[in-house]
Amino acid sequence: xxxxxxxxxxxxxxxxxxxxxxxxxxxxxxxxxxxxxxxxxxxxxxxxxxxxxxxxxxxxxxxxxxxxxxxxxxxxxxxxxxxxxxxxxxxxxxxxxxxxxxxxxxxxxxxxxxxxxxxxxxxxxxxxxxxxxxxxxxxxxxxxxxxxxxxxxxxxxxxxxxxxxxxxxxxxxxxxxxxxxxxxxxxxxxxxxxxxxxxxxxxxxxxxxxxxxxxxxxxxxxxxxxxxxxxxxxxxxxxxxxxxxxxxxxxxxxxxxxxxxxxxxxxxxxxxxxxxxxxxxxxxxxxxxxxxxxxxxxxxxxxxxxxxxxxxxxxxxxxxxxxxxxxxxxxxxxxxxxxxxxxxxxxxxxxxxxxxxxxxxxxxxxxxxxxxxxxxxxxxxxxxxxxx
Amino acid sequence: xxxxxxxxxxxxxxxxxxxxxxxxxxxxxxxxxxxxxxxxxxxxxxxxxxxxxxxxxxxxxxxxxxxxxxxxxxxxxxxxxxxxxxxxxxxxxxxxxxxxxxxxxxxxxxxxxxxxxxxxxxxxxxxxxxxxxxxxxxxxxxxxxxxxxxxxxxxxxxxxxxxxxxxxxxxxxxxxxxxxxxxxxxxxxxxxxxxxxxxxxxxxxxxxxxxxxxxxxxxxxxxxxxxxxxxxxxxxxxxxxxxxxxxxxxxxxxxxxxxxxxxx
Ligand SMILES: Cc1cc2nc3c(=O)[nH]c(=O)nc-3n(C[C@H](O)[C@H](O)[C@H](O)COP(=O)(O)OP(=O)(O)OC[C@H]3O[C@@H](n4cnc5c(N)ncnc54)[C@H](O)[C@@H]3O)c2cc1C
Numbered sequence: 001x002x003x004x005x006x007x008x009x010x011x012x013x014x015x016x017x018x019x020x021x022x023x024x025x026x027x028x029x030x031x032x033x034x035x036x037x038x039x040x041x042x043x044x045x046x047x048x049x050x051x052x053x054x055x056x057x058x059x060x061x062x063x064x065x066x067x068x069x070x071x072x073x074x075x076x077x078x079x080x081x082x083x084x085x086x087x088x089x090x091x092x093x094x095x096x097x098x099x100x101x102x103x104x105x106x107x108x109x110x111x112x113x114x115x116x117x118x119x120x121x122x123x124x125x126x127x128x129x130x131x132x133x134x135x136x137x138x139x140x141x142x143x144x145x146x147x148x149x150x151x152x153x154x155x156x157x158x159x160x161x162x163x164x165x166x167x168x169x170x171x172x173x174x175x176x177x178x179x180x181x182x183x184x185x186x187x188x189x190x191x192x193x194x195x196x197x198x199x200x201x202x203x204x205x206x207x208x209x210x211x212x213x214x215x216x217x218x219x220x221x222x223x224x225x226x227x228x229x230x231x232x233x234x235x236x237x238x239x240x241x242x243x244x245x246x247x248x249x250x251x252x253x254x255x256x257x258x259x260x261x262x263x264x265x266x267x268x269x270x271x272x273x274x275x276x277x278x279x280x281x282x283x284x285x286x287x288x289x290x291x292x293x294x295x296x297x298x299x300x301x302x303x304x305x306x307x308x309x310x311x312x313x314x315x316x317x318x319x320x321x322x323x324x325x326x327x328x329x330x331x332x333x334x335x336x337x338x339x340x341x342x343x344x345x346x347x348x349x350x351x352x353x354x355x356x357x358x359x360x361x362x363x364x365x366x367x368x369x370x371x372x373x374x375x376x377x378x379x380x381x382x383x384x385x386x387x388x
Numbered sequence: 389x390x391x392x393x394x395x396x397x398x399x400x401x402x403x404x405x406x407x408x409x410x411x412x413x414x415x416x417x418x419x420x421x422x423x424x425x426x427x428x429x430x431x432x433x434x435x436x437x438x439x440x441x442x443x444x445x446x447x448x449x450x451x452x453x454x455x456x457x458x459x460x461x462x463x464x465x466x467x468x469x470x471x472x473x474x475x476x477x478x479x480x481x482x483x484x485x486x487x488x489x490x491x492x493x494x495x496x497x498x499x500x501x502x503x504x505x506x507x508x509x510x511x512x513x514x515x516x517x518x519x520x521x522x523x524x525x526x527x528x529x530x531x532x533x534x535x536x537x538x539x540x541x542x543x544x545x546x547x548x549x550x551x552x553x554x555x556x557x558x559x560x561x562x563x564x565x566x567x568x569x570x571x572x573x574x575x576x577x578x579x580x581x582x583x584x585x586x587x588x589x590x591x592x593x594x595x596x597x598x599x600x601x602x603x604x605x606x607x608x609x610x611x612x613x614x615x616x617x618x619x620x621x622x623x624x625x626x627x628x629x630x631x632x633x634x635x636x637x638x639x640x641x642x643x644x645x646x647x648x649x650x651x652x
Contacts, residue, residue, distance in 0.1 A: 003418065004402075011418075016459040017587050023420065024463075024577050058580025071580035081580075
């Protein structure tokens with residue numbers, strides 16, 4: 001049901017509103033982002049002007065109720081928007097995923113009424129940008145081994161530690177930081193400007209260059225009691241519930257990435273003449289095209305059903321793991337095939353495909369690597385934990 | 389004052405036209421709100437934001453999918469929709485369409501209720517450019533088609549049209565029909581919260597019977613024109629390259645323009 005690639009006719013199962021959201025997001029990225037993306041990607045920058053435009057579209061706080069400035073949309077709609085955003089760029093989709101699933105969701109789900117009122121409307125307007133600090137230099141796939149601590153003191157907490165590979169940290173106004181307390185892991189909202197809080201940018205990335213990434217350094221950083229997320233039960237459950245939502249969006253996004261690469265390869269091979277014929281007329285090329293088309297279609301069916309299950313409360317984190325793992329790896333393979341079919345042009349940012357190939361290096365890694373999601377499925381099937 | 393926008397569901401601008409025999413193959417077509425109609429809706433919404441208009445009604449005639457076009461207009465900020473759907477409407481030309489739109493408009497209160505009637509100047513599918521003027525004629529009110537500017541002051545409107553080498557400025561008494569084109573405004577992207585709100589906005593449904601229209605006066609039977617068949621344009625011929633020294637090239641080009649194209 002992405003435009004032009006809908007072999008199984010999923011379009012007829014979309015509501016009017018769902019189609020409008022998808023088409024509006026597509027038009028937005030076509031008009032506002034595609035014309036500028038190659039330059040920003042090459043420079044490794046994110047255009048700040050874009051934030052207000054994204055917010056005006058209502059893409060920040062999509063699933064948050066209207067009373068907190070959100071749109072009150074479904075997760076299916078969130079999925080469609082992610083798909084169209086990542087048709088353009090994974091970094092663009094990441095910006096929206098982080099704000100929605102990793103920052104607004106925990107504040108909405110685990111925050112106090114005051115915290116919700118204080119942060120959510122401004123976040124929906126794009127005036128407050130958030131980031132999510134879970135990963136640490138020595139705690140990636142095993143975030144429960146984190147070393148960042150929160151020590152109870154009079155009137156608040158003192159945070160110490162390092163978070164790394166944090167999307168949006170260099171531009172964020174607030175960070176949702178997960179830290180170890182005496183009872184276990186809890187979530188805190190740290191505002192920029194707090195003493196001892198800094199966010200050095202990570203440079204020299206060769207993937208997700210449209211998305212700012214950085215560290216979060218916490219040095220005797222005092223946050224008042226009011227900034228602890230009171231509803232986050234001690235442990236990994238709360239941060240993992242955020243990741244489930246973000247991973248869900250990544251699965252949808254991957255379908256968008258793959259569709260872009262496939263469409264580009266299809267058009268290119270039909271027009272590119274070699275040995276006196278369009279290269280699409282050669283059997284080996286047709287095999288690649290048929291494979292790409294089939295793999296995308298399989299993943300479309302997967303995310304379509306997952307989206308409906310998510311809104312019906314029937315999807316769990318294992319469903320999401322299967323979709324995240326399968327769709328990002330599918331997109332990775334489709335993007336690489338497309339790059340190959342474009343020959344030398346395939347490595348130029350002008351054709352956008354190499355950008356997707358590079359981005360797929362991140363989408364198959366963050367929010368649980370391919371291997372980690374494989375192990376989650378393995379544990380589900382066998383009841384045996386193969387992580388350690 | 390109240391405004392009405394007439395809108396149409398048309399194939400997406402990126403549609404690759406395919407034929408099944410001498411008919412259109414509609415199986416893979418994706419439909420959108422006619423881009424020109426977005427200028428009409430945007431203008432109405434801006435007039436509402438400026439406090440000039442207090443209600444915007446969107447009227448569309450067409451099969452079930454017309455409701456999607458109406459919903460898109462509601463998501464941009466219109467207040468409610470009217471959808472005329474009837475199997476007997478199939479094959480209606482511009483004239484029959486205008487007749488039906490006028491009846492639906494009257495049913496909603498007509499000229500007693502609405503002062504501003506907005507259209508896009510053309511629909512990108514049939515491309516007849518005629519429905520706005522026909523509706524105005526049937527209602528006996530003025531029409532300005534192809535406007536790039538619309539100012540309203542009381543019951544007077546000033547509308548501007550681009551003509552070769554300048555502008556044409558019209559002063560029109562309301563109610564009147566205006567049909568917009570590129571330049572009138574920059575249509576907004578419907579925002580997600582507004583799309584969600586559009587879901588709850590009402591759409592009235594009318595059949596021909598509801599409008600008291602005799603089926604024999606619309607559709608194929610009630611139309612002056614009929615599409616006999618569709619044909620794809622002939623495939624483009626390969627170009628010809630003229631090579632050589634500048635003098636030779638010029639000479640050959642002139643010969644070509646004189647003898648083969650016969651424009652000189
Ligand atoms: C661009 C980008 C943005 C990011 N944004 C954020 C963010 O906003 N917030 C945040 O908290 N984090 C973020 N991350 C971090 C990301 O989630 C981690 O990089 C990821 O979880 C992997 O952790 P790691 O890099 O420490 O790799 P490691 O955990 O060290 O893994 C290295 C390799 O070992 C494998 N491995 C690990 N454990 C096992 C095992 N038990 N069995 C088999 N193989 C195993 C992994 O699959 C991988 O191949 C981001 C990362 C990137 C690249």
